[in-house]
Amino acid sequence: xxQLVESGGGLVQPGGSLRLSCTASxxxxxxxxxxxxxxxxxxxxxxxxxxTSSSGTIKYADSVKGRFTISRDNAKNxxxxxxxxxxxxxEDTAVYYxxxxxxxYDSGSLLDYMDVWGKGTTVTVSS
Amino acid sequence: DIQMTQSPSSLSASVGDRVTITxxxxxxxxxxLAWFQQKPGKAPKSLIYAASSLQSGVPSxxxxxxxxxxxxxxINSLQPEDFATYYCQQYxxxxxxxxxxxxxxxx
Numbered sequence: 020x021x022q023l024v025e026s027g028g029g030l031v032q033p034g035g036s037l038r039l040s041c042t043a044s045x046x047x048x049x050x051x052x053x054x055x056x057x058x059x060x061x062x063x064x065x066x067x068x069x070x071t072s073s074s075g076t077i078k079y080a081d082s083v084k085g086r087f088t089i090s091r092d093n094a095k096n097x098x099x100x101x102x103x104x105x106x107x108x109x110e111d112t113a114v115y116y117x118x119x120x121x122x123x124y125d126s127g128s129l130l131d132y133m134d135v136w137g138k139g140t141t142v143t144v145s146s
Numbered sequence: 147d148i149q150m151t152q153s154p155s156s157l158s159a160s161v162g163d164r165v166t167i168t169x170x171x172x173x174x175x176x177x178x179l180a181w182f183q184q185k186p187g188k189a190p191k192s193l194i195y196a197a198s199s200l201q202s203g204v205p206s207x208x209x210x211x212x213x214x215x216x217x218x219x220x221i222n223s224l225q226p227e228d229f230a231t232y233y234c235q236q237y238x239x240x241x242x243x244x245x246x247x248x249x250x251x252x253x
Binding site: 069081116132133 | 177178180182184188189190191192196233240242244
């Protein structure tokens with residue numbers, strides 16, 4: 020069964036740091052691009068970051084650029100995606116999801132869409 | 147950034163109804179649009195990609211259409227398990243952006 024399990028969330032003070040992990044199973048993690056998406060309480064979905072399978076391409080939303088860092092470990096005993104979050108603010112309080120990108124061809128272009136999501140981990144930034 | 151606007155933001159419907167949700171992009175996105183379903187306290191679930199392609203395992207009561215800037219998600223014969231919030235999302239450009247969501251409630 021394809022599965023993504025996030026961990027590492029918790030309560031942190033403003034200005035603090037937290038490292039989220041997402042452990043993949045049931046598929047060949049090293050061949051898939053990955054994303055982080057968050058959802059503030061009672062709000063909609065916000066895409067945060069994307070990393071290709073080889074970590075060759077990384078993208079960030081402006082809201083987290085310079086504060087958050089996405090990375091991954093494709094070793095078979097790890098199969099993990101990470102999100103290092105620094106300089107946390109109250110507005111970073113949210114459920115954080117990792118999501119797999121499924122790649123397909125369309126009219127000669129290679130596209131990614133998010134097909135599998137983890138259950139999320141909650142981050143609360145408060146003093 | 148591409149803005150995605152969904153309408154309505156909420157709707158009430160009865161079991162057995164057909165419902166349609168609209169998603170508009172601030173610029174043309176070809177057919178690079180996905181739809182997700184989210185139930186309270188749960189992760190989003192992929193329903194449709196490429197505007198009209200059904201994700202594996204998703205029942206055919208869900209259908210999507212559109213291209214360019216206007217898209218629709220239709221749910222036929224609404225069942226109790228379909229009451230949820232639905233989001234559209236463009237993936238032609240980064241940053242990826244979502245619509246604000248449409249909450250489908252029981253009438």
